[in-house]
Amino acid sequence: MSEASSDDEIDEIRAQKREELASQLDDSEEQPDEAVPSEPIYVNGASEFDETLSSYDVVLVDFHAEWCGPCKMLEPIVASLAETTDAAVAKVDIDQNQPLAQRFQVRSVPTLLLFSDGEAVEQIVGVRDESTYRSLIEQYL
Template sequence: MESPDRPISVDTAADLDALVDEHPLVLLEFYTAGCAMCQALEPVLGTVARASDVVVATCNPQTDLSLAERFQLGSVPTLVLLEDGVEVGRLADGFQGVEAILAFVEDARSTSRE
């Protein structure tokens, strides 16, 4: 299945579970409204979606607090890489550029295959 060329908005745990069932590799960004770093990350994630085979999704955990608990979120933005529904990588270091996120995705995928 082809991955979308822009981030998909996920509002609930059920939305996320359906997306993960459909796509083996999902990069999920957790953000909150009013977060300047999160807003700055938006165009970067669009480029990541177009430049890779990973499905990029965005989620405001305030729309479904169970997601904040499920992923033990401490800060935003937080990027979580899910492979077959299992977290294989997490990046919670604030703003990251396209190259850093693509490297993170590749590193996490490589590590999960070992």
């Protein structure tokens, strides 16, 4: 094989690889960000919590406890928000995740924290009507 035909083959292979890579880049740009789940994400531990915050632009976190009556009243609202908004909704049981509760200075349940781009931007302690949470979320979407 001559040196010229070898160079031509290499150039042809390079051109083909460039086209493949360009095609892959185009495909990845068309793919939307990770879809926001339509159900609450049950978070257990700091690493899961941090991963959830980094995976979604806006995350509403419900710090709750199994023994808490107001938390139980809030459950259907939290489920509805997860289903009908473009924010991810996470639930953190404070009894199983005391270090997380301490990290965010949760002193009463239910406490809901709203995160935008990984930063806590709003905090609501106690139960409010669904429209309050919804309007808060919409400010950051």
